[in-house]
Amino acid sequence: MVQCLGWVGRQCEHxxxxxxxxxxxxxLAAKEAEERKAMHFDEYQQRALKTAQYPDVxxxxxxxxxxxxGEAGEYCDKVKxxxxxxxxxxxxKVTLEERVEMIKELGDILWYxxxxxxxxxxxxxxxxxxxxxxxxxxxxRGVIKSSGDNR
Ligand SMILES: [Mg+2]
Numbered sequence: 001m002v003q004c005l006g007w008v009g010r011q012c013e014h015x016x017x018x019x020x021x022x023x024x025x026x027x028l029a030a031k032e033a034e035e036r037k038a039m040h041f042d043e044y045q046q047r048a049l050k051t052a053q054y055p056d057v058x059x060x061x062x063x064x065x066x067x068x069x070g071e072a073g074e075y076c077d078k079v080k081x082x083x084x085x086x087x088x089x090x091x092x093k094v095t096l097e098e099r100v101e102m103i104k105e106l107g108d109i110l111w112y113x114x115x116x117x118x119x120x121x122x123x124x125x126x127x128x129x130x131x132x133x134x135x136x137x138x139x140x141r142g143v144i145k146s147s148g149d150n151r
Pocket of ligand 1: 105
Protein backbone atom coordinates (compact mmCIF):
# COMPACT_ATOMS: atom_id res chain seq x y z
CA MET A 1 0.00 0.00 0.00
CA VAL A 2 1.33 3.39 -0.96
CA GLN A 3 1.10 5.91 1.83
CA CYS A 4 -0.91 9.03 1.16
CA LEU A 5 1.49 11.93 1.54
CA GLY A 6 -1.25 14.52 1.47
CA TRP A 7 -0.37 18.06 0.51
CA VAL A 8 3.33 18.74 0.53
CA GLY A 9 3.66 22.45 0.00
CA ARG A 10 1.85 23.13 -3.27
CA GLN A 11 2.46 19.64 -4.54
CA CYS A 12 -0.50 17.34 -4.07
CA GLU A 13 0.48 13.73 -3.82
CA HIS A 14 -3.01 12.39 -3.27
CA UNK A 15 -2.85 10.58 -6.59
CA UNK A 16 -0.28 8.25 -5.05
CA UNK A 17 -2.64 6.76 -2.47
CA UNK A 18 -5.13 4.01 -3.03
CA UNK A 19 -7.93 6.22 -1.71
CA UNK A 20 -7.39 8.67 -4.57
CA UNK A 21 -7.73 5.94 -7.18
CA UNK A 22 -10.81 4.59 -5.41
CA UNK A 23 -12.36 8.09 -5.32
CA UNK A 24 -11.41 8.54 -8.97
CA UNK A 25 -13.12 5.30 -9.89
CA UNK A 26 -16.16 6.46 -7.95
CA UNK A 27 -16.12 9.84 -9.69
CA LEU A 28 -15.49 11.61 -6.41
CA ALA A 29 -12.13 13.02 -7.39
CA ALA A 30 -13.64 15.27 -10.07
CA LYS A 31 -12.62 18.48 -8.30
CA GLU A 32 -9.05 17.30 -8.02
CA ALA A 33 -9.12 16.26 -11.66
CA GLU A 34 -10.35 19.71 -12.69
CA GLU A 35 -7.51 21.33 -10.76
CA ARG A 36 -5.04 19.09 -12.54
CA LYS A 37 -6.54 19.85 -15.94
CA ALA A 38 -6.23 23.55 -15.18
CA MET A 39 -2.44 23.18 -14.96
CA HIS A 40 -1.19 24.69 -18.19
CA PHE A 41 2.08 23.81 -19.78
CA ASP A 42 3.60 27.23 -19.22
CA GLU A 43 2.55 27.37 -15.57
CA TYR A 44 4.09 23.96 -15.07
CA GLN A 45 7.30 25.05 -16.78
CA GLN A 46 7.58 28.22 -14.71
CA ARG A 47 6.95 26.44 -11.42
CA ALA A 48 9.15 23.48 -12.30
CA LEU A 49 12.09 25.66 -13.24
CA LYS A 50 12.03 27.32 -9.84
CA THR A 51 13.52 24.02 -8.68
CA ALA A 52 16.26 23.98 -11.34
CA GLN A 53 19.67 23.50 -9.78
CA TYR A 54 22.37 22.61 -12.28
CA PRO A 55 25.46 24.37 -13.60
CA ASP A 56 24.80 27.41 -15.81
CA VAL A 57 21.02 27.15 -15.65
CA UNK A 58 19.50 28.67 -18.83
CA UNK A 59 22.85 28.40 -20.57
CA UNK A 60 23.32 24.65 -20.51
CA UNK A 61 21.69 22.40 -23.11
CA UNK A 62 23.64 19.34 -21.97
CA UNK A 63 22.42 18.87 -18.40
CA UNK A 64 18.67 18.70 -19.15
CA UNK A 65 19.25 16.63 -22.28
CA UNK A 66 21.22 14.06 -20.29
CA UNK A 67 18.62 14.17 -17.54
CA UNK A 68 15.83 13.57 -20.05
CA UNK A 69 17.61 10.52 -21.42
CA GLY A 70 18.25 9.23 -17.90
CA GLU A 71 14.66 9.63 -16.75
CA ALA A 72 13.33 8.06 -19.96
CA GLY A 73 15.66 5.17 -19.20
CA GLU A 74 14.29 4.89 -15.65
CA TYR A 75 10.74 4.70 -17.01
CA CYS A 76 11.70 2.12 -19.64
CA ASP A 77 13.55 0.08 -17.03
CA LYS A 78 10.43 -0.17 -14.88
CA VAL A 79 8.39 -1.31 -17.88
CA LYS A 80 11.14 -3.77 -18.87
CA UNK A 81 11.22 -5.32 -15.38
CA UNK A 82 7.45 -5.76 -15.28
CA UNK A 83 7.65 -7.45 -18.65
CA UNK A 84 10.61 -9.62 -17.64
CA UNK A 85 9.39 -10.54 -14.15
CA UNK A 86 5.65 -10.83 -14.70
CA UNK A 87 5.15 -10.81 -18.44
CA UNK A 88 3.16 -7.61 -18.05
CA UNK A 89 2.66 -5.64 -21.25
CA UNK A 90 -0.92 -4.58 -20.52
CA UNK A 91 -1.39 -1.50 -18.31
CA UNK A 92 -4.51 -3.01 -16.75
CA LYS A 93 -2.24 -5.52 -15.00
CA VAL A 94 0.00 -2.87 -13.43
CA THR A 95 -0.33 -2.65 -9.65
CA LEU A 96 -1.08 0.63 -7.91
CA GLU A 97 2.44 0.81 -6.54
CA GLU A 98 3.94 0.21 -9.98
CA ARG A 99 1.60 2.75 -11.53
CA VAL A 100 2.57 5.39 -8.96
CA GLU A 101 6.28 4.82 -9.53
CA MET A 102 5.83 5.01 -13.31
CA ILE A 103 3.83 8.24 -13.05
CA LYS A 104 6.64 9.73 -10.97
CA GLU A 105 9.11 8.87 -13.73
CA LEU A 106 6.85 10.50 -16.33
CA GLY A 107 6.88 13.59 -14.14
CA ASP A 108 10.67 13.51 -14.05
CA ILE A 109 10.70 13.25 -17.84
CA LEU A 110 8.33 16.22 -18.07
CA TRP A 111 10.60 18.28 -15.82
CA TYR A 112 13.56 17.71 -18.11
CA UNK A 113 11.47 18.47 -21.20
CA UNK A 114 10.44 21.75 -19.56
CA UNK A 115 14.07 22.55 -18.74
CA UNK A 116 15.24 21.62 -22.24
CA UNK A 117 12.59 23.88 -23.74
CA UNK A 118 13.70 26.73 -21.49
CA UNK A 119 17.29 26.19 -22.59
CA UNK A 120 16.01 26.65 -26.16
CA UNK A 121 14.19 29.79 -25.00
CA UNK A 122 10.76 28.41 -25.84
CA UNK A 123 7.62 27.96 -23.74
CA UNK A 124 6.48 24.41 -23.08
CA UNK A 125 3.10 25.30 -24.59
CA UNK A 126 4.86 26.12 -27.86
CA UNK A 127 6.56 22.72 -27.89
CA UNK A 128 3.20 21.02 -27.32
CA UNK A 129 1.38 23.18 -29.89
CA UNK A 130 3.99 22.70 -32.59
CA UNK A 131 4.06 18.95 -31.98
CA UNK A 132 0.30 18.73 -32.48
CA UNK A 133 0.53 20.87 -35.61
CA UNK A 134 3.16 18.53 -37.01
CA UNK A 135 1.21 15.38 -36.20
CA UNK A 136 -2.12 16.72 -37.44
CA UNK A 137 -0.47 17.81 -40.68
CA UNK A 138 1.01 14.34 -41.13
CA UNK A 139 -2.35 12.74 -40.45
CA UNK A 140 -4.06 15.03 -42.94
CA ARG A 141 -1.44 14.14 -45.56
CA GLY A 142 -1.53 10.43 -44.69
CA VAL A 143 2.17 10.22 -43.76
CA ILE A 144 2.02 9.42 -40.04
CA LYS A 145 3.38 5.90 -40.61
CA SER A 146 6.15 7.01 -42.96
CA SER A 147 9.66 7.88 -41.81
CA GLY A 148 11.81 11.00 -41.74
CA ASP A 149 11.81 13.90 -39.27
CA ASN A 150 10.48 16.46 -41.76
CA ARG A 151 7.71 14.82 -43.76
MG1 LIG B 1 13.32 9.43 -11.92
